[in-house]
Amino acid sequence: MKTRKLWVLLAVIALIVAACSSSDSDDTTTTAGSCGTETTTTTDTGSSETTTTAGGGDMTAPDAIYLGAVVPQTGPFAGGGAQVVRGYTYCIDIVNEAGGVYVAEYDTNLPLEMILRDDESDPNKTTAAMEELAGQDITVYLGGFASPVHAAGTAVAEKNQIPYLGVATALQALHEQGYQYYFSPFPKSPDIATSVFEMLNASIPEGERPTRVGIFAEATDWGEELGALWEEAAPQYGYEVVLHETYAPGTEDFTDIILKAQAADVEALLSLPTPPDGFNIYKQMGELGWKPPFSLVVRAADVPTWNDLGDVGDGVVLSAGWHPGLGYPGIDAINQRHIEEEGRPADPIVGSSCSLIQIVADAIERAGTLDHQAVRDALAATDMMTVAGPVVFRDDGTAPIDNPLSQRQGGTIVLVWPQVEGAGELLYPAN
């Protein structure tokens, strides 16, 4: 009898662990406690229409153009994932309110409809969700948040030969795999590696610049990539890397590397943590009473909860890929909606993800069909203005696009680079 109870207990634990292995650690918002996959569909569906093709056959139009989105809504990337979903939703609504997308194959306008899956911030669940979506008549995949989930997802898209669009990933290596179905109009590591030094040199007089650079890089493919690029770029701009430390994602105690940075007299701290590591690093820096004159956190500082850090989090510069101050057409509409719904200007990833919908709608209209290969070819030929600026894809799926740098100033994210109209001044030193 005892043995039987032990088996039952073990089995129940097994189920719970198997089901919730990597979720439920949402440090920001959304769906706390859910360790399942969530499905949400957005927008109204249109009615089916029948068209006669040139060959004389009847083609029944689908109710909508389905976009398969796999986005972290729970787990450590949930905060960023929420921005991605908002961006997709806003632009889908804008496209649908304007009448949808004209598809010549059916000679009718079709609304966009997002089929949303939660990968729980686990790249391995990203691939599973994408395999499941492949059976749902989707026209394109829309990616989630953070390089690990994109790295897993793009290979599946290539295998299934379904176009994949993603932002919130700076991993350049993914574009060097020879993938043909992956498109990402978002700043990549080489852009980030140089833009920070360009901004510092343009904003701070020589002699006052923070020339002693420290790097905190997570032990991931992106961490290795950007860490190495910073090392390479620093001397070219007159900076010296005095510290380069790596840590495993999910590390809870950063005391050791913080003390090393303090001892090395680091003046400019460059880091690329994904949540919750970024928050923990700065929290512990505050506890240890150390704040460098300049610090850049590529990601992690873009979520509203960053304000909870107080003084140590203020003045941090982030390279999140977009800012509503860039002034491109269409930004006002999404910014206004964001202010109404969230009570603050549009978060950085909202604009970038919104631009993907504009790009997809344009490509489908030009392709005139929902055929994956035709849509892929149309995407490759994209040349248009979006809320993230003009987009023309290179052969590797990247696009030369603005890499705005923003700074946390008194709880607000202020655009400080490039120095476009309305941009603010870089506050330096931040300590």
Added chain:
Amino acid sequence: MSRTTSLVLWLAALGTTIAFGLLVDDDHLITLAIQTLILGALAMSWNILGGFAGQVSLGHAAFFGLGALITRDLWLGGRPLILAVVIALSVTAVAAAVVGVPMLRFRGIYFSVGTLALGVAVWLTAGNLWPGITSLPAEDLRSYEFTGRYFVALGVLAVTVIVSMWLVRSKLGLGMMAVREDEEAAGATGVSPFTHKMLAFVISAVLAALAGSVFGYFSASYYPQFPFSVVWTFEAITVVFVGGVGTIVGPLIGSLFFVVGRDLLNSTFPELQVVVFGVLFILVVLVLPGGFVEGGQKIFRLVSRRTANQPGKDADRESEHREGKERI
């Protein structure tokens, strides 16, 4: 069930799975099938150690991960797949033998905790050593072939089934079961508990590595740490319990139920999938501690009894009795 009936059922199952691979042209269904076969093979391997030898290992994923890691690395490095698998299995066998010496000194819950600690340590270490993703080359992805991989996975599952069947009928397997029931009594009758546990541990690890090899061959992309995750161990255990621990058919039914059930719930009741699956699972374990196999046996006995009570069935009963005697 007579031996003839059993053979017919096995052949029918084999024929159905082969026909499925040849006729089904839906990539999603084939993907689900491959996932079922891989999990089934992993569960079968765990069943040898946990079900036959009674050693509840919670670190089984370490061997699954090792198989995936070595096979994938060598295969993507240009070695023939077969050679990569053979090397992976050989390394795993040695690793299991080395690890087994200290681990098998523990008994019961201490063995479980020890293997869990080992599994978690290996899992975390793999994440630190190999932080980058492993993806198939773009050309291979675009020409990805599902059917071949399905039959590789089916073949691996067949190997685990054949090994399990052989163990059930062999002196070695009987020795493992004797150790499971009572180590002291087994020792007193000349069965070496340590040797039998060690052999179960190594055979189970090698078969887990074989399942891992298929995972490495099948997956488009994953982080090398993933197949080392304890989730694989717990999924295998869940599958074995749902199907029927210590049986051959149990892990097969369990893996089919688990993978298909999970997929159906994901696409139909995504918000409720954990609750629905959890309640269903607890019910199965509580009502049928022997899993679906026990449920099936109960139904079979009930039907047999009712049929036997009908007039004119004496000849059939006599025939069954004869077959039973032959089996013994």
